[in-house]
Amino acid sequence: MSAAAAAAAVPGRRAKAAIHWFRKGLRLHDNPALLRACEAAAVYPVFVIDPWFVSEERVGVNRMRFLLETLEDLDAALRARSSKLSVLRGRPEEVLPRAAAHWGADLLTFEADFEPYALQRDEAVRSLLAERGVRVESFVSHSLYDPRGVAAAGPGGKPPLSYGPFVKLLRGIGPPPRPARDPPAAMPSEGWKPAPAALTFTDNATTASGTGDGASSLPASGEPASAAHGDRLAEARIPSLADLGYAPPEHAPLFPGGEQEGLRRMAAKLSRGDWVRAFAKPKTSPTAVGEPDTTGLSPYLKFGCVSSRRFWHELAAVNAGGPHGSPPTSLEGQLLWREFYICHGFSFPNYDRMAGNPVCRQIAWQDDPELLRRWEEGTTGFPWIDACMRQLRAQGWLHHLGRHAVACFLTRGDLYQSWERGARVFDRLLVDSDWALNNGNWMWLSASAYFFQFFRVYSPVAFPKHTDPDGDYVRRWVPELANFPKAYIYEPWKASKQNQRKWGCEIGSDYPEPIVDHVAVSKLNMARHKAAYEAHKAPGPPRDVPVGDSPGAFQVGSAPRAPKRARGDGDEGDAAAPGGSGEERDGASAAKRAKPASP
Ligand SMILES: Cc1cc2nc3c(=O)[nH]c(=O)nc-3n(C[C@H](O)[C@H](O)[C@H](O)COP(=O)(O)OP(=O)(O)OC[C@H]3O[C@@H](n4cnc5c(N)ncnc54)[C@H](O)[C@@H]3O)c2cc1C
Known part of the structure; x- marks a missing residue:
């Protein structure tokens, strides 16, 4: 580090120019890292579109739309304070040192993020900037x-x-x-200049790059930036979904x-x-x-x-x-x-997986991509489960107890697929996907951590009847069943073929048969879980454990399929069960056990 760089990095010294790097914490209120940046002579608020998360495989369209709308809102709020948001593109480790050099920044601030990817990324940015004499400060406010x-x-x-x-x-x-208090009504902007055009999203890169490095002044508080900067400087903008390669979403947002x-x-x-x-x-x-x-x-x-x-x-x-x-x-x-x-x-390390995760039970889950696909698509043949998964796909959101139902169904309840697979699907589809909350809740629901009463299983039939006896939620999300009366809405396969035709949906052709026999398979899965708990008291890799009378019945990829006419499941469940009614229990002793706290 040069002497000048070392001098710039002295803690407490007023920075010449500070970059505030927004990641989460996409707000002006209660933002201690932004406040710290506002002590500098000029502050440059940035958001970096990191290619790591720009893909429908990683971040579904609902969440990306939410993010872009949030950036627009943030930019408007900053403009009202004589500033603006610069949205940069590229890997933060590459983009931020370039932006710091361009702006002559000697301070970078951001909100601390303790997720594994963020910790690694931030450490890399921190050391690259330290080499250039840029001080990096982070604050906890998430x-x-x-x-x-x-x-x-x-x-x-x-x-x-x-x-x-x-x-x-x-x-x-x-x-x-x-x-924390709000940032100043006019953010500091001494010698302000726009972002390097090569790092931004512009409508016309050639025009923008011709002006991108030039000095400029910011608008007065409340004045739109384009008026003060001239049209050409205003071209650096927040990208659209199309810019990022996303097709337009099919549904209006539930949460703008x-x-x-x-x-x-x-x-x-x-x-x-x-x-x-x-x-x-x-x-x-x-x-x-x-x-x-x-x-x-x-x-x-x-x-x-x-x-x-x-x-x-x-x-x-x-x-x-x-x-x-x-x-x-x-x-x-x-x-x-x-x-x-x-x-x-x-x-706890490895919180997003079973292996090497000290809080997670080791369980020999099955691995059947077809079962996973049908669960994800909402074609399991259980209308309540399918309605939940279709709402999740359409809106990126699901009530907590809906999440309980589908997570239990995929894992220990019915399909016996790993919670990790379900968590990855949620992570992609949820508008609120949060690494720790998602993985922690999946471990809970799969009885892999925190909750061990695996003999309490949600019924995909009885559970929703308590809040929706008429089945309106199912009719909203599974329109194939819109004409089914409430007596059959959660168990359409029980209707006669004649009635199915009359109501416009033949089970097995217009809507699937149940993917498994819930009553049979949930009992077998309970036995399987019990055996797994017994077998893995000692540390070690999971082993496939034969269950009850059917040794080897649950080999990889061999979930018991439903009989042609699956048995109905009329169990009304346990109205006092944690997380709501509709849970089933196996074994009288279960009723005597203590009730755990429920998320
Ligand atoms: C399998 C599964 C996966 C989940 N994944 C996520 C996720 O990725 N992101 C997420 O925000 N929530 C997740 N949850 C928790 C919960 O379902 C949602 O937070 C809640 O449904 C959001 O709706 P709300 O804001 O109206 O919640 P409210 O009931 O109004 O609660 C207010 C806030 O409290 C927090 N909260 C509520 N319940 C929980 C909980 N069980 N665990 C942790 N925080 C909670 C959330 O921040 C929520 O916004 C998951 C739950 C399950 C069962």
Whole structure:
């Protein structure tokens, strides 16, 4: 490092120019890293479109649309503060050093991200910039607490493995920090110049590159940037879905992206004080058509359009207005589940897989791509499961109990496919996909970690009847069955062939037969799980364990198929079961066991 570079990197010195790198934390409120950048003479807010995540295989169209809408919203908010968002393209390790050199930046700030890919990426950026004398500072504001501090306060330097002790630990630490103040009304912009054109998205790269390195001034607060910069400079823009190679989405967004929209949604939900205080997650409806029965804040929390700390403190103020529920089922309890998984994802290695993951049971899952495909496409022949998967594909979102149902069905309940496969599908399709929350919840639902009562299985028939006896949710998402009366809506295969024809859908040709015999297969899977738990008490790789009377019945790729006319499943389930009604139990002793906290 040169002497000049070393001088620039001195902590506490006012930076000449700071880049604030937005990743998550896509907001102006409660953004300590942005505030730090605003202490510089000029601040350059950037977002980097990293090719690593630009692909439908990795990020589905709903989430990409949400992100691009959020960037538009962020840019508008920055313009109202005499600044703008520069959207750069390329690998951050390559783009950020070039941008720093171009702007003469001596400080880079960002919100800390503890996911494995982010940790690796940020370390690479940090060391490349340090070589050039650019100081890098990160701040924790995605989660309520700093996961490093929570882990350090836990037994053996790890967060407690179960929710109750985890919440107790947080209570001991005290309330989460209050949100940071807003950034200045006019962001610092001494000697401001536009982004290097070669790194941006422009309509006309030649024109833009002719002007891209020139000095310019920013608009006065509230003035559109294009007016002050001239048309040519305004050409560097936020990309569209088409720019990124995405086909237009087929469905209108359930959740429009952006900080403004997120704050509006949060305010609307919190204004219903009685609803907030009475919130009990298992009592919310997974079959609501249209506006969710919960807050619908997950995409905004995932991208950080809404600060979880602001949400927590505003929620605490509402709760102060009267008697209210408590964790795990209350609204605060939901935020603490988020914290639980974030802290676990940070503290335990290989959190997104079974191998080498210290919290995950080793289970010899089957591997049948055809079963996975039919589950993912929503063609299992179980209308409730298919409706959920089709909503997920169409809107990128699903109520928590719908997620429970399809995750249980894919794994320990029916198809006995690995939770890792399901988590990858969710990760691609969910608009709110969050690495730690997704993997942690999949481990829970597959009884691989946290929840071990594998003999409690969701019925794909009885479960939805409690909130939607008429089957309207199924009719919305599985239109093939729109004319089926409620008596058959969850079990259309039980209708006579004559009625099936009358109602316009023949099972087996217009809509599939059930993919498995749920009653038979779930019992066998329980036995299989029991055997796996017994076999893998000792560490070691998973082995395929013969089950009960059918040794070897579950060889790889051999799930029991449904008989031509599958048995109906009329079990009404256990109305008091965690996560809602419709769970089945196997074995009388199960009823006597303690009920675990449910996410
Ligand atoms: C298999 C499976 C996968 C999941 N994957 C994700 C995911 O990738 N991203 C995600 O945000 N949530 C995930 N969840 C958790 C939960 O389903 C969603 O957070 C919730 O449904 C979002 O709706 P909401 O914002 O209306 O939730 P609300 O009930 O209104 O809760 C408010 C917030 O609390 C947090 N929260 C609620 N439930 C949970 C939970 N069980 N675990 C962690 N945080 C929670 C979320 O940030 C949520 O936005 C998953 C659940 C399951 C069963």
